[in-house]
Amino acid sequence: MSTRAFIQDLAGLGGQEVELRGWLAGRRTGGKLVFALVRDGTGVCQCVVEAKTAEAFAASEKAPLESSVIVRGVPRLDERAPGGVELSVAAFSVLQGAEDYPIARKEHGIDFLMNHRHLWLRSARQTAILKVRHTIISAARRFFDERGFILTDTPIFQPGAAEGAGSLFPVEYFGDRVYLAQTGQLYLEACAMALGRVYCFGPTFRAEKSKTRRHLTEFWMIEPEIAYAELPDLMELAEAFICRLVEAALAERREELKRLERDLAPLERIAPPFPRITYTEAAELLRGDAVHARLTEELERDRARLAADAERLAALERERAAEKKAWKQEKLDREIAALRDDLREREADLANRPAHIESARNFKWGDDLGGDEETILTRQFDRPVIVTRYPRECKAFYMKPAPDDPRVVLNMDVLAPEGYGEIIGGSQREDDLDALRARMAGEGMDPAPYEWYLDLRRYGSVPHGGFGLGIERTVAWICGLRHIRETIPFPRLMGRMYP
RNA sequence: UCCGGCGUAGCGCAGUGGUAGCGCAGGUGACUGUUAAUCACUUGGUCGUAGGUUCGAAUCCUACCGCCGGAGCCA
Structure with a gap:
């Protein structure tokens, strides 16, 4: 008879057979082995299924990711397992398959993820x-x-x-x-x-x-x-x-x-x-030369960094144009896209910064501390x-x-x-x-x-x-x-x- | 409400006037220790919507819709 166990407790349960109830979070197959990653809310456990347990092997090989699964097996310490503990599987049953689960183990856009927040x-x-x-x-x-x-x-x-x-x-x-x-x-x-x-x-x-x-x-x-x-x-x-x-x-x-x-x-x-500072002190700090000098310096530094990264982007693009191998082109494309996003965001930030610096310098006693002023203050x-x-x-x-x-x-x-x-x-x-x-x-x-x-x-x-x-x-x-x-x-x- | 960006396969993206593409996911197969495994083959499209320009529009123009970022707003 196996007892119900939670993944977070597995390390202390060596030797005796236990039952995990959770969801299939990932899988790697290797010929006569299936590595099924099962999560149960308390953690993730690598479950190793050997081909000789034919039924379990077939089930674990086929089940789509995020299927609800019940797994029986013996926990054992193994340094090759993520987390150091894995389950040597005796039985693997699928409660419900998750055909066409929308979220893959890859990057998704924020709109898609927000629309699938429940998953x-x-x-x-x-x-x-x-x-x-x-x-x-x-x-x-x-x-x-x-x-x-x-x-x-x-x-x-x-x-x-x-x-x-x-x-x-x-x-x-x-x-x-x-x-x-x-x-x-x-x-x-x-x-x-x-x-x-x-x-x-x-x-x-x-x-x-x-x-x-x-x-x-x-x-x-x-x-x-x-x-x-x-x-x-x-x-x-x-x-x-x-x-x-x-x-x-x-x-x-x-x-x-x-x-x-x-x-x-x-x-x-x-x-x-x-x-602890009073509003009046904060206002003086914002208007002061020290903050102004520091902000200007930071702006110059970040501008230089942006320019350097823009140069890096151009270099990557040249490399991409000269590259012949498809997989290398792919890799470069991803890098270029990520860098481009990053640059766009930093550019927008830099474009706003002179106005922030001005508004700090011109901060009048009586104005409310807005988001920009708060940010400048907390940086000190x-x-x-x-x-x-x-x-x-x-x-x-x-x-x-x-x-x-x-x-x-x-x-x-x-x-x-x-x-x-x-x-x-x-x-x-x-x-x-x-x-x-x-x-x-x-x-x-x-x-x-x-x-x-x-x-x-x-x-x-x-x-x-x-x-x-x-x-x-x-x-x-x-x-x-x-x-x-x-x-x-x-x-x-x-x-x-x-x- | 304003400014900017984006909308192309289930997902992430490329494609700037001339036959719709790549990667991932999915499917089929190989592999006994994988760490986002790898490799081979393969399915999959009203190019956001509506109108316009053009011999020809994913590509140019107009309007609208949606999302993202920023601003404004914010005991």
Whole structure:
């Protein structure tokens, strides 16, 4: 009798026959041997089928890739096997064949892969990303749970538009118009007044027409909110929180990060304290000569590199024209195509850079920090940077103005390094009833839908605050991904709803 | 919404006015230790859609559709 086993446990099960249940992920045939790669979600195992086990041999030789298979055999250590363990197969049965499986073990375009996202998820790269995502979420919840935070989930259907109704998704709700949540924060503040320290974790929705590598219309956010907390407390918490997420990924998902070819060195440098600068200091930094000189220098260097690679492309093309052998032409064509794509992208980037440099130099106090400015700022540091005290005009009504400088609010953004940008936004909240009312009036807001929120300032108001961390941006950063679309099983992007 | 690029076999691509091509996948066969195995043979096309120019259009022009990249937008 064989027992059910998972591939991740095989190394410790030498000698006894086991049964694997999974899918055929790859195959190589060699005359009287079949090497079948079987995956079961926990790992991939090379299953060796010999011709003398005739039935198993025939089945394993014929089954299309991604067929569901049940394999019996004896695990044994063998250094020729990928992963060091393989299964010596006694029986190989196909539960369901996968005729004409669309995704091959080769390169595909992004449109094709996105249209087949439900199958693309099976690939080694995608499962690695999803495992890192799982670990980040799990570590985030453990972090707050261990500190005594209570998970209090907040509604997805919400009545009003706090600000910027253009970025909310309206939903018909029994004849009324309501909106999908952009944040749980206002409700979370009520929970914090009940429980002291709380957090919520759930999906949030933004209807911004942003087609960029860092925007989703539906993304997951984890938000803590703390009674009797001020801005410095929030900064300390955010710093410890991010360190914890990075540590967990490095400790529990090293193998997956390597599969993703993530350079681990920048992650291993992540440790407290994070640099903290105010918005005003950031503005001065952006305008300053040091940054300008550095950016100009980088631009010159990258231009030179681009020119050198353009030269390399021309050389390759000449080589291609002179080449007679078909297979060498093929190889060169692939190289040329890859280089051409790369050059095109870098050219577009370089074309934008002078404008970025100009906009940094001309940055005016009061402007919001856009994506370009964020990128420039994060390049100045080798770990996340906390930017505080933004002008109140570009921030939300509930943020508390600084007592020593009412032009700015007690908020913070945490910007991830390596160009990944904002992963946390948070603030100390306005806790004074009259001040909050005045601010809402100044914004032209109707207070009626917010009477419940104002009640929190009428009955036992305390200094409090919190922040939100975007899960997908964090996953993209820790995994080193170019685009946020791979960080969630079924990304919702502007103009893409299938599958 | 704007700017740029792309759309040719299931997939990835070449083909710039004159008979529709290559690689991979699929199929058939060879090979006892493969690591994206290799080798031989082989099936497979309304060239995104509609109109136009031309003796002749995948190729040139116009419009539309789709996707990608960037910008704007973005508690």
